[in-house]
Amino acid sequence: MSDEYFYGITLSSSHKTETWDPEAKAEYPRSNKLLIRQALLGPDAQPDELNVVQVETMCLQESIKIPVAILKVGETRQARLDIEFPDAPVTFTLMQGSGPVHLIGQHLLGALVEEFEDMEEMEEEMLDEEEGEDAQFKEDENKRKGPSGKRKTNEDEDDEEGEGQKGKKAKMSNNAKGKAPSPKKNAKK
Numbered sequence: 001m002s003d004e005y006f007y008g009i010t011l012s013s014s015h016k017t018e019t020w021d022p023e024a025k026a027e028y029p030r031s032n033k034l035l036i037r038q039a040l041l042g043p044d045a046q047p048d049e050l051n052v053v054q055v056e057t058m059c060l061q062e063s064i065k066i067p068v069a070i071l072k073v074g075e076t077r078q079a080r081l082d083i084e085f086p087d088a089p090v091t092f093t094l095m096q097g098s099g100p101v102h103l104i105g106q107h108l109l110g111a112l113v114e115e116f117e118d119m120e121e122m123e124e125e126m127l128d129e130e131e132g133e134d135a136q137f138k139e140d141e142n143k144r145k146g147p148s149g150k151r152k153t154n155e156d157e158d159d160e161e162g163e164g165q166k167g168k169k170a171k172m173s174n175n176a177k178g179k180a181p182s183p184k185k186n187a188k189k
Contacts, residue, residue: 003109007034010042011053011092012099021089022107033108034085039069041077042100048073051097055083057090071101 009018022032039053053069069079094101 005107005109007036007103007105007107009092009103010099011094011101011103012042013094016094017091019089019091020085020107022109023088031110032088034088034090034105035108036068036081036083036085036103036105038104039071039079039081040102040104041071041073042102044100045071045073045077046098049097051099051101052095053101053103054093054095055085055090056093057085058087067095069101071097 007020011018020034041051045051049072051069051071052067053071054065054067056063056065058064068081068083071077071079092103
């Protein structure tokens with residue numbers, strides 16, 4: 001069975017740190033993934049105050065600390081993050097400012113984590129297919145265009161075919177008596 005839950009926390013001067021660690025709780029025995037979609041600056045935030053949110057999580061074999069959002073009233077009240085955390089624990093800290101800063105996302109449990117990853121793979125495959133179709137469409141479109149870069153109409157194509165046939169007939173009629181063309185005439189052309 002899989003579940004998806006809303007995840008939200010608020011960081012402020014009175015609550016500067018929050019840790020996401022569902023594996024430490026017995027109520028979440030299945031696999032977990034945290035998706036943080038957005039950081040929002042609350043309406044009570046102080047003007048001209050920078051609010052910096054830092055995340056600390058595991059990166060391969062070591063811990064990493066890095067800012068993920070810098071918000072300021074009058075400049076940036078929200079930031080779209082779209083960050084995935086497949087491993088717990090993840091600690092969010094308000095490093096600078098008094099907030100409030102709201103972090104919003106989703107907590108995925110169990111099989112939903114695998115379904116989410118499968119959906120991402122399917123989206124990538126669909127994008128690859130669309131790119132291939134676009135390339136084929138452009139190639140076909142270029143074949144339909146003449147040297148001027150404009151798309152040929154059926155009339156244009158008919159005219160070109162007619163001119164080609166007239167040209168051939170004209171050459172044949174010039175040489176109707178079976179004589180070879182004189183070298184002087186070819187040189188002048």
